[in-house]
Amino acid sequence: MADPRSTPRVVIIGGGFAGLACARSLARARVDITIIDRRNHHVFQPLLYQVATAMLSPADISAPIRRIVRHQRNTSVVLAEVRNIDPERRVVATDEAEIEYDILVLAAGARPAYFGNDEWEHHAPGLKSIEDALEIRRDFLIAFERAENASDPAERQRELTFVIVGAGPTGVELAGAMIEIAREVVPRDFRNIDTRSARIMLIEAGERVLPGFPDKNSAQAERDLGRMGVELRLESRVTDIDDRGVRIGEERIDAANVIWAAGVQPSSLTACLDVPLDADGCVQVEPDLSIPGHPEIFAVGDLARVIDSKTSQPVPAMAPGAMQMGSHVARIIKSEASGSPTRPSFRYVDKGTLATIGRGRAVATVWGRSFAGWPAWLLWALVHVRYLIGFRNRFMVMLEWAWAFVTYKRGARLITGEEQASASHGDR
Amino acid sequence: MADPRSTPRVVIIGGGFAGLACARSLARARVDITIIDRRNHHVFQPLLYQVATAMLSPADISAPIRRIVRHQRNTSVVLAEVRNIDPERRVVATDEAEIEYDILVLAAGARPAYFGNDEWEHHAPGLKSIEDALEIRRDFLIAFERAENASDPAERQRELTFVIVGAGPTGVELAGAMIEIAREVVPRDFRNIDTRSARIMLIEAGERVLPGFPDKNSAQAERDLGRMGVELRLESRVTDIDDRGVRIGEERIDAANVIWAAGVQPSSLTACLDVPLDADGCVQVEPDLSIPGHPEIFAVGDLARVIDSKTSQPVPAMAPGAMQMGSHVARIIKSEASGSPTRPSFRYVDKGTLATIGRGRAVATVWGRSFAGWPAWLLWALVHVRYLIGFRNRFMVMLEWAWAFVTYKRGARLITGEEQASASHGDR
Numbered sequence: 001m002a003d004p005r006s007t008p009r010v011v012i013i014g015g016g017f018a019g020l021a022c023a024r025s026l027a028r029a030r031v032d033i034t035i036i037d038r039r040n041h042h043v044f045q046p047l048l049y050q051v052a053t054a055m056l057s058p059a060d061i062s063a064p065i066r067r068i069v070r071h072q073r074n075t076s077v078v079l080a081e082v083r084n085i086d087p088e089r090r091v092v093a094t095d096e097a098e099i100e101y102d103i104l105v106l107a108a109g110a111r112p113a114y115f116g117n118d119e120w121e122h123h124a125p126g127l128k129s130i131e132d133a134l135e136i137r138r139d140f141l142i143a144f145e146r147a148e149n150a151s152d153p154a155e156r157q158r159e160l161t162f163v164i165v166g167a168g169p170t171g172v173e174l175a176g177a178m179i180e181i182a183r184e185v186v187p188r189d190f191r192n193i194d195t196r197s198a199r200i201m202l203i204e205a206g207e208r209v210l211p212g213f214p215d216k217n218s219a220q221a222e223r224d225l226g227r228m229g230v231e232l233r234l235e236s237r238v239t240d241i242d243d244r245g246v247r248i249g250e251e252r253i254d255a256a257n258v259i260w261a262a263g264v265q266p267s268s269l270t271a272c273l274d275v276p277l278d279a280d281g282c283v284q285v286e287p288d289l290s291i292p293g294h295p296e297i298f299a300v301g302d303l304a305r306v307i308d309s310k311t312s313q314p315v316p317a318m319a320p321g322a323m324q325m326g327s328h329v330a331r332i333i334k335s336e337a338s339g340s341p342t343r344p345s346f347r348y349v350d351k352g353t354l355a356t357i358g359r360g361r362a363v364a365t366v367w368g369r370s371f372a373g374w375p376a377w378l379l380w381a382l383v384h385v386r387y388l389i390g391f392r393n394r395f396m397v398m399l400e401w402a403w404a405f406v407t408y409k410r411g412a413r414l415i416t417g418e419e420q421a422s423a424s425h426g427d428r
Numbered sequence: 429m430a431d432p433r434s435t436p437r438v439v440i441i442g443g444g445f446a447g448l449a450c451a452r453s454l455a456r457a458r459v460d461i462t463i464i465d466r467r468n469h470h471v472f473q474p475l476l477y478q479v480a481t482a483m484l485s486p487a488d489i490s491a492p493i494r495r496i497v498r499h500q501r502n503t504s505v506v507l508a509e510v511r512n513i514d515p516e517r518r519v520v521a522t523d524e525a526e527i528e529y530d531i532l533v534l535a536a537g538a539r540p541a542y543f544g545n546d547e548w549e550h551h552a553p554g555l556k557s558i559e560d561a562l563e564i565r566r567d568f569l570i571a572f573e574r575a576e577n578a579s580d581p582a583e584r585q586r587e588l589t590f591v592i593v594g595a596g597p598t599g600v601e602l603a604g605a606m607i608e609i610a611r612e613v614v615p616r617d618f619r620n621i622d623t624r625s626a627r628i629m630l631i632e633a634g635e636r637v638l639p640g641f642p643d644k645n646s647a648q649a650e651r652d653l654g655r656m657g658v659e660l661r662l663e664s665r666v667t668d669i670d671d672r673g674v675r676i677g678e679e680r681i682d683a684a685n686v687i688w689a690a691g692v693q694p695s696s697l698t699a700c701l702d703v704p705l706d707a708d709g710c711v712q713v714e715p716d717l718s719i720p721g722h723p724e725i726f727a728v729g730d731l732a733r734v735i736d737s738k739t740s741q742p743v744p745a746m747a748p749g750a751m752q753m754g755s756h757v758a759r760i761i762k763s764e765a766s767g768s769p770t771r772p773s774f775r776y777v778d779k780g781t782l783a784t785i786g787r788g789r790a791v792a793t794v795w796g797r798s799f800a801g802w803p804a805w806l807l808w809a810l811v812h813v814r815y816l817i818g819f820r821n822r823f824m825v826m827l828e829w830a831w832a833f834v835t836y837k838r839g840a841r842l843i844t845g846e847e848q849a850s851a852s853h854g855d856r
Contacts, residue, residue, distance in 0.1 A: 040573060040843040057485035059840040066617040067841065076619040079573040079843075096577045130844050145468060145507040149524045189494040191504040392831055392839055399827070403820055411820055412487040413495065415468040415507075416558050 007032050008337055011092055011101035013082055013269065015042050015065040017319045018301030019107035021326030022333075023075055024068075029334045033075040034099060036092065040064050040079050043130060044388050046319055047397070049170055051133035053177035054141065054410040058130045060396045063389045082108070085272040087294055103296050105329055106269065106283075110302035110317070113265035113280075120241040124258040127170055134417060139257050140178065141415045144186060146256070147193045154254070160198040161255035163246050165238050166262030167204035168211065169318075169355040172221055174259060175202045175230045176357040183229065184408050201231045201255070203238055203248060205262070210363070212316050213353045216370040217363035224361045224372075238262075264317070266303035273297065278305050287345035289329055295343075298332075300325035308348045315348045319387070324348060356380045359405070435460050436765055439520055439529035441510055441697065443470050443493040445747045446729030447535035449754030450761075451503055452496075457762045461503040462527060464520065468492050468507050471558060472816050474747055475825070477598055479561035481605035482569065482838040486558045488824045491817045510536070513700040515722055531724050533757055534697065534711075538730035538745065541693035541708075548669040552686040555598055562845060567685050568606065569843045572614060574684070575621045582682070588626040589683035591674050593666050594690030595632035596639065597746075597783040600649055602687060603630045603658045604785040611657065612836050629659045629683070631666055631676060633690070638791070640744050641781045644798040645791035652789045652800075666690075692745070694731035701725065706733050715773035717757055723771075726760075728753035736776045743776045747815070752776060784808045787833070 008031050012019045015037040023033055041062040050056040069075040080094035085104070092099045112126025125135050140162070147159035162178055164171045182198035189195075202209070202225065208218040209225070209232065225232055233248060240247035245255040266281050275291045278284055282305035285291055289298045289306070301322040306315045315321040328346045335342060352366035356377060364376035381401065388394045400411050436459050440447045443465040451461055469490040478484040497503040508522035513532070520527045540554025553563050568590070575587035590606055592599045610626035617623075630637070630653065636646040637653070637660065653660055661676060668675035673683040694709050703719045706712055710733035713719055717726045717734065729750040734743045743749040756774045763770060780794035782804070790804035809829065816822050828839050 040569060040841070057487045057840075058844060059485045059842055062842050064617070064841045066614075067837075070617045078577060079570070080577065097579075130842065134844070141468060142507070149506060149508065151525075186494075189492070189498045392835075392837070396824075396827075396839075399824070407820075409495075409820070411824070412485075413468070413492045414487055414490050414558065416486060416562070 008102040008333070009034070009100060010103045010105065010333060011036065011099055012105040012107060013037075013085075013092065014107035014109055014267075014301070015039070015077075016045070016107060016109050016301060016322065018109075018322035018326040019105065020065070020068065021323040022105050022107065022300065022330045023072070023326075025327045025330030026074070026333060027069075027072045029074070029330070030337055031074060031103075031333060033072070034078055034101075035065060035069065035075065036078045036080055036082055036094060036099065037065055038079065038081040039129070040066070041130075042068060042389060044384075044393075045128070046169075046384060047388075048127055048130075048133045049173045049177060051130065051412070052127060052136040052140070052174065053181060054137055054413045055177065055404060056397060056400055057412050058134065060393055060400065061388065062130060063393060068389060082269060085269060087273060087297060090296070101296075103333055104298070105326075106273070106297065106299045106303065107301045107322075107326065108267035108269050108303060110264035110266050112260050113263045114260070115263065117241070120260070123241045123243055124165060124260040126260045126264075127174070128264070136259055137412075138415050138417050140181075141413060143256050144190065144193070144195060144198075145415075148190050149192075156193060157197075157199075158245065158254040159256045160193070160195070161201070161245070161253065161257070162198065163201045163203060163253060163255045163258045165203045165246075165258065165260050167202050167206075167209035167232070167234075168261060171202055171204070171261035172209055172225065172355055172357060174261060175200050175225060176228060176361065179228050179230050180358050181410065185410055199231060199255075200229070201233065201253070203233045203236050203246075205235065205237050207235055209234070210353075210355055213355065213363065214365045214370050217353065217355070217365055217372070220363050220370075220372040221355065221357055224357045224363075228358055228361070264302065270299070270303055273299075280305070288332060288343040289325055289346050290343075298329045300329055306346060306348070308350075309345065310347070311350075320351055321348055354380045354383060436530040436761070437462070437528060438531045438533065438761060439464065439527055440533040440535060441465075441513075441520065442535035442537055442695075442729070443467070443505075444473070444535060444537050444729060444750065446537075446750035446754040447533065448493070448496065449751040450533050450535065450728065450758045451500070451754075453755045453758030454502070454761060455497075455500045457502070457758070458765055459502060459531075459761060461500070462506055462529075463493060463497065463503065464506045464508055464510055464522060464527065465493055466507065466509040467557070468494070469558075470496060470817060472812075472821075473556070474597075474812060475816075476555055476558075476561045477601045477605060479558065479840070480555055480564040480568070480602065481609060482565055482841045483605065483832060484825060484828055485840050486562065488821055488828065489816065490558060491821060496817055510697060513697060515701060515725060518724070529724075531761055532726070533754075534701070534725065534727045534731065535729045535750075535754065536695035536697050536731060538692035538694050540688050541691045542688065543691065545669070548688070551669045551671055552593060552674075552688040554688045554692075555602070556692070564687055565840075566843050566845050568609075569841060571684050572618065572621070572623055572626075573843075576618050577620075584621060585625075585627075586673065586682040587684045588621070588623070589629070589673070589681065589685070590626065591629045591631060591681060591683045591686045593631050593674075593686065593688050595630050595634075595637035595660070595662075596689060599630055599632070599689035600637055600653065600783055600785060602689060603628050603653060604656060604789065607656050607658050608786050609838065613838055627659060627683075628657070629661065629681065631661045631664050631674075633663065633665050635663055637662070638781075638783055640746075641783065641791065642793045642798050645781065645783070645793055645800070648791050648798075648800040649783065649785055652785045652791075656786055656789070692730065698727070698731055701727075708733070716760060716771040717753055717774050718771075726757045728757055734774060734776070737773065738775070739778075748779055749776055782808045782811060
């Protein structure tokens with residue numbers, strides 16, 4: 001690949017878990033690293049749902065990418081949108097400039113997939129960015145306001161019906177947080193409505209919630225959701241979404257708020273690579289995570305499809321897998337920069353699965369042992385705080401959790417954004 | 429006014445300092461209160477500039493209006509935009525419904541005034557709402573990113589030139605915060621630019637900064653700003669603003685970022701009232717704060733022009749005056765609800781003036797004594813934390829300040845919003 005006598009130029013597209021893990025593992029390597037991202041911040045995606053449900057502020061789970069790598073003198077950060085990749089010329093074209101590489105790490109992540117119904121996106125936003133989270137938060141909080149103002153009972157119920165499509169960790173966590181808010185946080189704030197009558201529906205096409213988790217976890221999560229009042233619909237398919245509600249099979253449900261947590265598709269940048277993609281559009285990588293025919297290009301994170309050699313299952317599209325892939329590529333780059341031609345295969349280390357459902361309710365499987373309730377909830381909290389980037393964020397998130405735990409309040413109940421700012425007169 | 433045998437209906441338009449002070453002072457009064465606001469949250473405007481400069485998160489200085497008055501059983505909150513007021517029928521028309529009143533408190537505040545050059549608004553946003561603050565934050569942080577990417581030195585300098593129009597407290601505080609960030613917070617994060625070369629220009633038409641403050645405070649603030657590196661232009665008028673920069677008198681300055689802190693005009697709702705407005709469009713109220721010919725309508729806060737009987741000066745358009753006006757009207761409403769027809773005149777109690785310029789730099793005048801430096805800075809911090817609504821906000825703001833103080837970091841360096849979300853491929 002790169003001429004061993006010069007310093008190889010490593011370009012990393014995407015500052016998510018995979019890209020950042022790669023860059024940080026290369027901190028002391030003799031390479032020139034450029035991280036390209038169209039946002040200035042890394043987002044801790046596992047807690048995005050808490051921004052969407054008014055628990056945390058965006059700044060609590062984000063950090064400027066520049067700040068994270070500021071002490072790595074071998075790394076620069078470019079805020080730009082990648083338009084194209086030219087594997088022949090070894091150039092990445094952004095909206096700002098062309099950037100040459102010797103080694104390319106594609107870590108551009110995924111976005112919501114609507115299975116051919118792209119028009120649903122407008123009615124059912126997904127949850128992949130801070131902007132998505134703030135949009136969902138706004139819609140969720142405004143629904144109560146509209147219900148409070150509504151005089152027609154049917155309209156009121158429609159405003160208080162929330163449908164979450166997809167019962168993976170994000171869907172389960174959103175549903176749990178939303179029903180807690182409706183039943184415990186806001187009831188006394190409203191005069192005309194009983195917010196406890198809000199319906200939170202969780203729709204799943206498969207036969208159980210948390211499909212990637214052990215059966216025992218799924219069963220426990222279903223029990224917890226049911227006790228909390230979430231309406232769970234398993235083996236149900238959403239057949240239509242419009243601005244009045246959803247259709248599930250033949251049943252029509254009037255709902256003002258629909259959230260999409262059902263599936264993702266890889267960044268469309270994968271199409272630039274001229275390699276075979278699998279049915280979901282993911283890049284089928286070689287065992288070393290490079291792409292077929294291009295040992296100098298690696299694909300990592302949510303856009304790569306890696307089959308774990310031990311379990312013959314795909315590596316789950318979650319943060320631990322992404323970070324392990326990023327670090328694996330960094331190891332290869334380092335060893336090649338120091339002249340070693342060996343390229344070990346990627347091995348996924350499954351550290352377990354964790355999901356939270358509500359106050360003191362969570363499910364976990366660690367080293368093959370499944371457990372639930374407070375122990376799982378505490379482990380979930382510890383692990384998530386541990387992996388947040390930066391002391392400030394860890395501290396702030398723990399504080400917000402402690403505050404919410406003691407007071408049953410949510411610190412970030414703000415409706416912001418353009419929908420409200422249709423200013424015909426002064427700000428109040 | 430209201431039939432004394434029934435419960436008077438008090439409608440308050442605006443949940444800012446004036447409206448909220450009025451509602452809270454009526455907590456135990458036998459009246460039915462409706463607060464109408466088009467946002468769901470009260471904003472602590474004196475700290476908005478810290479959201480704009482990445483120190484604080486929006487949730488730190490805001491609180492849901494519902495949450496603030498949740499224990500006042502006599503108060504409901506309506507999230508709606510007021511379209512019209514009909515003083516004859518005693519009805520407020522919103523985009524949602526018509527709301528009848530016996531007593532109306534107009535506290536709809538002010539918005540930036542561009543002195544007839546409304547096209548400037550697009551290039552030079554004002555700072556009145558959370559949305560404004562996030563827009564200014566985004567533009568400010570993106571400017572450094574663009575400069576880092578720019579290859580043309582002139583373009584780079586243009587990106588690093590920030591012009592703030594108006595040297596009242598907001599302009600002074602913005603300028604001080606911005607130069608601290610450019611010189612102390614971000615320099616090591618960038619590779620291609622020296623952020624310390626950023627120009628922060630503060631343009632003031634009058635002959636001194638902080639026009640409402642005693643001369644001694646102004647002189648000290650000018651010295652502090654100069655030492656920090658802010659370029660101060662006094663007796664300078666902005667004659668044009670476009671997307672490339674500003675014109676000051678005959679001089680053209682290339683600047684990518686212009687912020688408007690030069691003046692405000694009252695909410696256009698004042699036009700519904702059919703009463704004489706002064707040159708700035710403010711309502712000239714009676715000594716009791718009611719409007720001429722309508723004892724049942726009060727105007728308070730930034731949209732009212734009140735001449736202080738002691739000093740013959742207008743009451744400053746700042747939080748303390750607004751809160752005092754709101755409480756004054758509440759006292760009148762309470763005494764009339766219990767049958768007393770006396771209507772005392774409003775008396776402004778000047779508790780002093782305070783403005784901060786930077787780390788350990790501030791000016792204050794309290795009980796006629798002016799001082800500066802650390803004592804003023806500490807007083808400023810204490811007073812602002814004291815008046816923030818809610819324990820959580822007070823605690824979080826103190827923490828963020830302590831964190832920034834010790835680490836020279838800013839906790840909320842996030843670029844968010846639509847400008848970046850032109851998603852042509854997946855989230856990274």
